[in-house]
Amino acid sequence: MKLNIFKDPKAAIDSIAAYFIEEAKKSISEKGRFDVSLSGGSSPKKLYELLAQNYSGAIDWTKVYLFFGDERYVAHDHPDSNYLMATTALAPLNLSDEQIFKVDTSLDPESAALEYERCLKRHFGQDVAFDLVLLGLGDDAHTASLFPGTSVLFNDENLIKEVYLEDKQVYRITMTAPLINKAKNIAFLTFGEGKADAIKHVLEGEKDITKYPAQLIKPMNGEVQWFVDEAAVSKLSK
Numbered sequence: 001m002k003l004n005i006f007k008d009p010k011a012a013i014d015s016i017a018a019y020f021i022e023e024a025k026k027s028i029s030e031k032g033r034f035d036v037s038l039s040g041g042s043s044p045k046k047l048y049e050l051l052a053q054n055y056s057g058a059i060d061w062t063k064v065y066l067f068f069g070d071e072r073y074v075a076h077d078h079p080d081s082n083y084l085m086a087t088t089a090l091a092p093l094n095l096s097d098e099q100i101f102k103v104d105t106s107l108d109p110e111s112a113a114l115e116y117e118r119c120l121k122r123h124f125g126q127d128v129a130f131d132l133v134l135l136g137l138g139d140d141a142h143t144a145s146l147f148p149g150t151s152v153l154f155n156d157e158n159l160i161k162e163v164y165l166e167d168k169q170v171y172r173i174t175m176t177a178p179l180i181n182k183a184k185n186i187a188f189l190t191f192g193e194g195k196a197d198a199i200k201h202v203l204e205g206e207k208d209i210t211k212y213p214a215q216l217i218k219p220m221n222g223e224v225q226w227f228v229d230e231a232a233v234s235k236l237s238k
């Protein structure tokens with residue numbers, strides 16, 4: 001695990017953008033394409049905007065394929081949609097529809113999850129493994145839509161699963177931990193004092209996956225890096 005600490009979110013975003021491009025170049029030269037899982041939530045939008053604005057000529061974007069680590073069970077034009085957020089931010093890159101794999105939220109939640117899993121298998125073959133998975137961290141230590149106390153935390157049968165959040169009374173569709181952990185690289189993007197307790201629990205707390213689901217993220221063969229600002233790690237022991 002590598003913890004990259006920056007003075008502020010902007011410096012962290014600059015660094016993760018450069019890291020994204022470096023990994024893209026490696027994957028494109030090694031296997032001819034770069035398969036990335038995007039995160040939703042509050043932190044990554046600025047990263048996507050920066051990639052679109054400053055790095056449009058840095059790589060061959062026609063060789064980049066984008067997926068979603070989780071999606072809100074809403075229409076694609078709903079303000080909560082991770083697809084809408086990412087495609088709006090990345091619009092200047094003119095990626096084709098074939099490069100952005102959206103969750104079909106017009107289906108019922110279970111079918112949407114099954115169909116997204118099928119879609120991954122069509123793209124990757126049986127061995128689904130991303131070059132890079134971007135993740136956020138919720139104040140409650142969830143990542144993707146692996147929320148505390150949910151049964152999806154222990155699912156090792158599916159790559160993708162629907163999850164019902166009792167408190168919010170909504171469904172989400174999420175990658176499961178075993179799929180995320182097959183990635184070559186995993187990067188958490190986490191900012192602000194509001195995340196300080198969650199990071200402390202995940203990195204230094206007692207092991208309790210049900211309470212702190214991000215503890216599930218341990219790549220089988222790859223590397224996990226955190227890109228954080230000073231406020232987010234203010235509660236870690238020195």
Ligand SMILES: O=C1O[C@H](COP(=O)(O)O)[C@@H](O)[C@H](O)[C@H]1O
Pocket residue numbers: 038039040041042043069070134135136137138139142143144145
């Ligand atoms: O990985 C992820 O983490 C976030 C945490 O979101 P935030 O809004 O608290 O930063 C999560 O909700 C998001 O959908 C996901 O992709």
